Amino acid sequence: MDLAEKLRHLRKVEGELRGLNRPMTQTEVVAAMEKELGETISQAYLSQLESGKRVHLTAFTRDLLARFFKVHPGYLVSDPPDFSTDLLTDVAEESDRLSTWLEASAEEWQTEPEVAGFFSALARTTDPRRYLALLSELLALPLAELEQLVRTLTAPSTGSTEREVTS
Template structure:
């Protein structure tokens, strides 16, 4: 992956992690850096880097972007030929790896808004790993997935139990609780 692609990807991840459900614009990134780190760089410089017009960052800019995006400064270079993106740096934590993986997956499922939103919500959670372990436990408990979906998201899922209840309702009468 080229440096410009990495920065665009990091803007996408950061925008989603901040709840924008889209990439941060270059201008939003500049404002956030100024507000959070108390320093600045020009949007036109960032644009040149992303477009490839400037293939390298200054050390100051590399450190600034690495600090803002919470990545190792070594990440902000072009990948060598033959590099495989699934080999993530040990400098990042497990939570960071999971969150980046989930945001990337969410982008692959843009055409399924409910799934995309679920993956982004999981990536935004402070304990992503625990959420995934909990999901495994829920899935291993017979009938629990269906019951939870029926209770928590009745508008999204029609389970056999929900179909059965709907069939028993008489037209014009409210169901009794």
């Protein structure tokens, strides 16, 4: 947004805030500045700024407009051509985002080896969301039952019967 657009927008907002249900006119802005701040700029100067004929403000004018519209003086400059108010991320996919978070969590929990190891191992899996879904189901089991299940699954197989693992 360039300076001219910002000034027109501020006049519109100020008009709404003052209950006019319309943008303040340039003349109204100039008069209100004089009345409320004891200082003003000319309507012709404000018009030149809003039309884009003047693209730079003096320090005095920037300060005066900022005080009148109650904005930071830095707002009253034109934005660079590639400026965006959208929040952007360089993380391409959700799965990458989760893995990145898991790796960061592993680093954060280095003083707790079991927790750090869990996050690190989960980050290295090909489908961490699927593991989390299964782990969520396991949390519904009583702890003693879960421990027995883990012992059964991790015990070395004996005899001629092989254990089948399904995915």
